[in-house]
Amino acid sequence: MRVERSVERIRRYAETSPAHGAIECGGLTISYRDLADRLDRRQAELAPVVRPGVPFVIGRPRSPEFVVDFLAVLALGGVAVPIDPGLPAGRREILERHLTAGPAHEDGAYVFFTSGSTGTPKPVLGSAAGLRHFLDWQVAEFGIGARDRVAFLTALSFDVMVRDVMLPLWAGGTLVIPAPGEAEAPEAVVAWLTRRRISVVNVVPSVAWSWLRYGAAPCPSVRTVFFAGEPLTGVLVEQWHETFPATRVRVNFYGTTETTLPKVYKRLRRFESTSGLLPVGKPVPGAGFTLAETGEIVLVSRYSSHGYLGLPEETAARFTRLAGGETSYRTGDLGRLDDAGDLLVVGRGDDEVKVNGVRIHPAEVAASIRAGGEVHDVFVTTGPLTAYVVPVRVPFDDAAVRRDLMAVVPPAMVPSRFVAVPALPQLPNGKIDRAALHRLDVAAPDAVHVRPSGELERWVAAQWTELFGTPDVGAADDFFLLGGDSITAMQLAARIRRDFGVALSVRNVFANPTVALLAQEIADRQLAQIDPAELLELLAQAERS
Structure with a gap:
């Protein structure tokens, strides 16, 4: 099995640099020698259950233990499948169900899921040879x-996570993992990067913006940044240097989960000639691209993935085996060449969008809403993600549907808006009439403004005013209608933890989408943290007074 070779290089550092730090997390430092010992023990524990070439789920949170498990599965010839334990249980079940099909593959290294136009997630089988090829090139090309010291900040469901974990260990450097409670909110990240002396980061442009918007003190340690996952603008590159003035290597990567890591790259100057979209450049060695007549970008490589696990028809629709061992992959992205011959990604040929770097297909969101049983029909549009629903019951309870949806999909797949309509309008060819939908989307009458009451409601309203730039936020105002998303929810949860010592997840924020509801949730959590004896004493004091 060739996948085992992906760990051999890391093991060699245990001999050549045994005392050098391989992993840091909080106050813990794991040397390369210690990492090798932990890996040996974990391999022995997993050997009875990990089969060569077969997917094996890793359900740990981001941690040193997760990294050891990931490496142990590779070392045993298995296929690592990171599934974030923070995902809803229903979503985890759906993902694991899609791992049951497909034969073993000796070059399989890992599986990540992409959103599917059929309404179900698609498992992509990444290539071990492709992983090694990319890491060899990245280490040499960028020194x-x-x-x-490379930060591990990427979500476990996003394939960039593989570069976070493997790049430093491939180079004999140090992987730095935030301890629980560290770097959870965007406004805390820059200070954490400085404190941990991070020199290399992988980041999605929209996430980078969330780091930069708070005017944090400049971070002197980050010298290399790899942008990927979304369109990048010259404005962001310039803003980056105000907060990260020591950055000398700036790279815009382009690729898809289906191609096993990026296949096109562009080194960026600090001052780019445009404030608009920046090119993604030219192919990495061993790869190439063509533009179809429609403008669709087709990536070509000897190191592509092995397609969609257990989905031969969908694999055949996107992948083509070429002469000489190469594979082409139709990305669905639209592109053109700029005057320098660099590739510029200009849009999509379908409805797929990215939210914080996560690929989302509206059809999958619609299928998840439909499965809840509260709608007769649904159609989801993008920009922002909006669900037009034909409800089973009137009035339509969008809050209940949102809560049910959050039990089976990640936060990025929850629509910002739900619009109830009597029927989905159709064109003569049977397709949805989008223009008619927008005409039905009449703004609801303004709700009666309810002033926040009590200290907690006033605190929540003040935070929303700051986060959304909306003055005079009321107790009944809606988080989603004000423009709330998963990043805003993370920021809000961090402030709640800071000021009240209450730990809320993004899902908790989504489930309490008004000022009044969120304030009540904070109060309930505070009450639950009080010792029962102390609570009885407080109640007795209240009665006496």
């Missing part, structure tokens, strides 16, 4: 070495 990554033993002195580098």
Whole structure:
């Protein structure tokens, strides 16, 4: 099995640099020698259950233990499948169900899921040879070495996570993992990067913006940044240097989960010639691209993935095996060449969108809403994600549907808006009439403004005013209608933890979408943290007074 070779290089550092730090998390430092010992023990524990070439789910949170499990599965020839334990239980079940099909593959290294136009997630089988090829090139091309400290900040469901984990260990450097409670909110990230002396980061442009917007003190340690997952603008590159003035290597990557890591790249100057979209450049060695007549970008490589696990028809629709061992993949992205011959990604040929770097297909969101049983029909549009629903019951309870949806999909797939309509309008060819939908989408009458009452409601309203730039926020105002998303929810949850010592998840914020509801949730959580004896004493004091 060739996948085991992906760990051999890391093991060699246990011999050549045994005391050098391989992983840091909080106050814990794991040397390369210690990492090798932990890996040996974990391999022995997993050997009876990990089968070569077969997917194996890793359900740990981001942690040193997760990294050891990931490496142990690779070392045993298995296929690592990171599934974030923070996902809703229903979503985890759906993902694991899609791992049951498909034969073993000796070059399989990992599986990540992409959103599917059929309404179900598609498992992509990444290539071990492709992983090794990319890491060899990235380390050499950008001078990554033993002195580098790489941040592990990417969500476990996003394939960039593989670069977070493997790049520093491939180069003999140090992987730095935030401890629980560290770097959870965007406004805390820059200070964490400085404190942990991070030199290399992988980041999605929209997430980078969320780091930059708070005017944090400049971080002197980050010298290399790899942008990927979304369109990148010259404005962001310039803003980046105000907060990260030491950055000398700036790279815009382009690729898809289906191609096993990026296949096109562009080194960026600090001052780009445009404030608009920046090119993604030219192919990495061993890859190439063509533009179809429609403008669709077709990526070509000897190191592509092995397609969609257990979905031969969908694989055949997107992948083509070429002469000489290469594979082409139709990305669905639209592109053109700029005057320098660099590739510029200009849009999509279908409805697929990215939210914080996560690929989302509206059909999958619609299928998840439909499965809840509260709607006769539904159609989801993008920009922002909006669900037009034909409800089973009137009036339509969008809050209940949102809560049910959050039990089976990640936060990025929850629509910002639900619009109830009597029927989905159709064109003569049977397709949805989008123009008619927008005409039905009449703004609801303004709700009666209810002033926040009590200290907690006033605190929540003040935070929303700051986060959304909306003055005079009322107790009944809606988080989603004001423009709330998963990043805003993370920011809000961090402030709640800071000021009240209450730990709320993004899902908790989504489930309490008004000022009044969120304030009540905070109060209930505070009450639950009080010792029962102390609570009885407080109640007795209240009665006496």
